Amino acid sequence: VRKRPGLENVGIILLSSVYNKAAYKRSPTSLHGADDYLEKHHISDQLIAKVRRLTAGSDGAAPSGPADKKGSGPADESRESMEEINSRVRQAEEHEVTPDAGDDVSLEKARRLARIIVSDIALYNEERVAEGIRSGNFYRLLESEIQEGRRLFAERVSEDIRRKRDLLQEAF
Incomplete structure (x- = not known):
């Protein structure tokens, strides 16, 4: 900015x-x-x-x-x-992500939420993210944060949208 x-x-x-x-x-x-x-x-x-x-x-x-x-x-x-x-x-x-929004709109909102969750994980865990990337065990080092992110994502995004694509995994 x-x-x-x-x-x-x-x-x-x-x-x-x-x-x-x-x-x-x-x-x-x-x-x-x-x-x-x-x-x-x-x-x-x-x-x-x-x-x-x-x-x-x-x-x-x-x-x-x-x-x-x-x-x-x-x-x-x-x-x-x-x-x-x-x-x-x-x-x-x-106006945050809701399951009953139009399909394209819901998909885009879900994609945005996935990016936000991944960004938050990276923001709060900079050292472990860097270590995980260097050592190749990123997902293991951040397993609990990723599980929490998946839980939050599942609360906010309909199952229909989640079944179409793994937007959270794509955001990583």
Whole structure:
């Protein structure tokens, strides 16, 4: 993103793509050039603070509403912003991969989800991925993460789509 003209100084927050409360998680070992990291389930309570921290001291100050508006203090603006963000997050989650979407659309969404899962595995396990590639035992070293990825994929993608192609394996 930063290589595009005019975007050199843009702040980037790396957002995890899959969240499972029961799964073991740890912070990524590298942010791959991003300025900060945020897990999906913390969007509603941490995103605004992270954006403000990234924009502090820059010319892009956070927009504020009209000053003469009655009862629109910082707390009200923050609450309204949080409600708007939460609404957008819920809408986005409703449009994630669903089994009843059209076949081509579902296949493409499943393919995208497979790439995201594989990317997350690589992001959180950089050293083991590199070791697995070097030693030729990639799948054995990451067996538990791959199984967890397959479980998440099966939860989100219909059996019909999964039977047509092994999209997760193709993403590796």
